[in-house]
Amino acid sequence: MISVLLVDDDQELTGMLSQYLEREGFEATAVHTGEEGEVEALSGRYSIVVLDVMLPQRSGIEVLRRIRAVSQVPVVLLTARGDNIDRITGLELGADDYVPKPSSPGELVARLRAIMRRVQSAGQPTTEMIKTGALVLWPGKRQALWHGVELGVTSTEFSLLEELARSAGQVVSKKDLSLNALGCPLTRYDRRIDVHISSIRQKLGPRPDAKAWIQSVRGLGYLLIAE
Structure with missing residues (x-):
């Protein structure tokens, strides 16, 4: 089962996404701060990370920077719709893809599956x-x-x-x-x-x-x- 780490301070959103992901056959875990997200992303327990850019205290961009310093775990960014600066910065730092907020859970699932197909081909x-x-x-x-x-x-x-x-x-x-x-x-x-x-x-x-x-x-x- 593909394990997904959701890092977003919007607990209502992560609850909804977790339920949707689990119905689609994923295993989902949510944390709500950048500090928690960094620790969990580097724990080796997750197949892929979904990371909100707009996190309090430690931003998603900074979390991504820290993750990429030591890990190539796939990362999908959640970005504000139309915010090209964060998207480009995130991709330049090594994000695998991004999904604008708000967007449908179906779009997120499609992006996750596309990335995981590429990763799993390595096996x-x-x-x-x-x-x-x-x-x-x-x-x-x-x-x-x-x-x-x-x-x-x-x-x-x-x-x-x-x-x-x-x-x-x-x-x-x-x-x-x-x-x-x-x-x-x-x-x-x-x-x-x-x-x-x-x-x-x-x-x-x-x-x-x-x-x-x-x-x-x-x-x-x-x-x-x-x-």
Whole structure:
């Protein structure tokens, strides 16, 4: 059973979400402060964390920063509708996705399932390896090496990098990246992919010519340069 940690100071909301998640086959636990959320998220007891950005005292962004310093547990942010700054900051810090508040519990469940499908694929036995230049990916282990060193990508970043690596040297549309890597259709003004790609670029560093390894192709999508 997938265990979900809900971190939100709105006890009525977490009660409703817990009931909905349990009806959908999840195991849900709720805490109501950032301090509690950080401790529980790092306990190793949860498959995925749903973290509200607007927490009292210690914000959700700060909690996420502390979690990512030591753990790659999947994190979905709950953000105020239209608050792009928190969304972008959260994705840059390593959040796997975000869901605006208010939103339907069904949307949250769909996002959780999409992320967990990607994470659980790591448990499937496979010897498949994808190699392009200095980049080596093992989809079965969700492991990425860059020049022989662990790249340290999140689950969502790995999925995007895998899609680009499978088509290295070719443009992959944002529509295909959204469907195949994020598990959801691309929507207008959605910047998830752009922010995740920016994070991956920073981890890869620049090419010898100072250009990025992942190129934007205006109006089309992204291209991973093949050595």
